[in-house]
Amino acid sequence: MGEHLSPAPAVAACAEAERIEELEPEPEPEEPLPMAPEDHWKVLFDQFDPGNTGYISTGKFRSLLESHGSELDPHKREVLLALADSHSDGHICYQDFVNLMSNKRSNSFRQAILQGNRRLCSKALLEEKGLSLSQRLIRHVAYETLPREIDRKWYYDSYTCCPPPWFMIAITLLEIAFFLYNGVALDQFVLQVTHPHYLKNALVYHPQLRAQAWRYLTYIFMHAGIEHLGLNVVLQLLVGVPLEMVHGAARIGFVYVAGVVAGSLAVSVADMTAPVVGSSGGVYALVSAHLANIVMNWSGMECQFKLLRMAVALICMSMEFGRAVWLRFHPSAYPPCPHPSFVAHLGGVAVGITLGVVVLRNYEQRLQDQSLWWIFVAMYAVFVLFAVFWNIFAYGLLDLRLPPPP
CATH class of the missing domain: 1.20.1540.10 (Rhomboid-like)
Known part of the structure; x- marks a missing residue:
């Protein structure tokens, strides 16, 4: 009756495991893999398309550009805003959005260029001041080869000289x-x-x-x-x-x-x-x-x-x-x-x-x-x-x- 009872084997094992766990350092959280550019734009698109319809309204598209416009060159942003104003049905599909934001050569890209060319009201590249020598060279090449101002602005913002000619x-x-x-x-x-x-x-x-x-x-x-x-x-x-x-x-x-x-x-x-x-x-x-x-x-x-x-x-x-x-x-x-x-x-x-x-x-x-x-x-x-x-x-x-x- 007065004998001291030893703890059950399962309880003892659990206590031992807790002591071991205290000694082991906690594993560091794994860093998420970097997202591909299209995945990045997909996340942004889904924020404005919670129903996964594959379309967003032009108003939401403008909001997206205004909130994330710092990721784009200013002249590219002008083109995309012009495209948002040009859609008569009031919607932009996901593929057009990705092609444009990823700077892919596509018909939707050309549509943006043409629509932006008709609606662009900002000053021309020739009127911009304070450009470096390399920037003036790129601007000169743009005016030598491209007939539309919106094309010239897009090229001016996109050209990186990598690779060179x-x-x-x-x-x-x-x-x-x-x-x-x-x-x-x-x-x-x-x-x-x-x-x-x-x-x-x-x-x-x-x-x-x-x-x-x-x-x-x-x-x-x-x-x-x-x-x-x-x-x-x-x-x-x-x-x-x-x-x-x-x-x-x-x-x-x-x-x-x-x-x-x-x-x-x-x-x-x-x-x-x-x-x-x-x-x-x-x-x-x-x-x-x-x-x-x-x-x-x-x-x-x-x-x-x-x-x-x-x-x-x-x-x-x-x-x-x-x-x-x-x-x-x-x-x-x-x-x-x-x-x-x-x-x-x-x-x-x-x-x-x-x-x-x-x-x-x-x-x-x-x-x-x-x-x-x-x-x-x-x-x-x-x-x-x-x-x-x-x-x-x-x-x-x-x-x-x-x-x-x-």
Whole structure:
């Protein structure tokens, strides 16, 4: 009866566990994973759409922008507010909201740009004071290439110089390097094309060596002389670099390479006995696209002295084209092979006023959403296929006497 009873085993185990738990440090709370940008906008959208309808009213959209507007550049905020005022049904769907806030290239983005352009009442970029040198450069590029003020403001706020316009700069440096190397090897820099060994270079397109497919592209690294290289380099840097800063390396690189390939294929079809050298196909694609874009948006383009500068550009292009025509029919330095053809210039122009114009007219918009883009892509593909078959069969069927290989 008087014996001391020991605690039950379960009670003892529980007490022991409590003592151990007191000794162990409490685990630190796990940090939440960082949210993706779309998740961030989803959280904001859901705050104004508690019923998960997928839509918010334009009034709530304005409230959201006013409360979170500090996360956006001021000019982007103007565009989005203009879009909020433009919806006749009074609602904005979630996908449009995410595309706009995430700066995605989409039709809804273009809609915002167009609506904002009609409703924008704030001062123009040219009227803003106190800009740094880099900001003035970006503003200058915007006015050189974009016809709408709201596009210019959006680009001005969005451009970060990351990545820089590397494509046009890299192509230009490679062309200069190959020219200097070839000049030292031939001991001739002016009218290199007249040197008897000029065509022996493995980069030149030659009709007898047309089966070597790389020559349809690598001929851009060979130039007829320093006068030929000089004008192409100037046009590439003055026109190509600003266009790449605005539209990106992928789009401008595509137009440039498409012009280069179209140039060599055009020569193989229309001037079958002539070789090809120089980057004029790509250069003329970019310059003709830029000039056509200016003409088509004449009232909106506010670049200084645009008429005079267009005249100067056309004169330079005409002089270069005239030089190429003269050289083609000048007595050859390596008969019976003629001097390089001028038809590549025309191939570049054809690409510029078709594919190039569509690219330049659709800043920050998905090209695959444009029916005109697919029409011109199909035309280009048909031309390439036609030229390939022409090179395979036509030379033999026409019994054409080609110059001997170099």
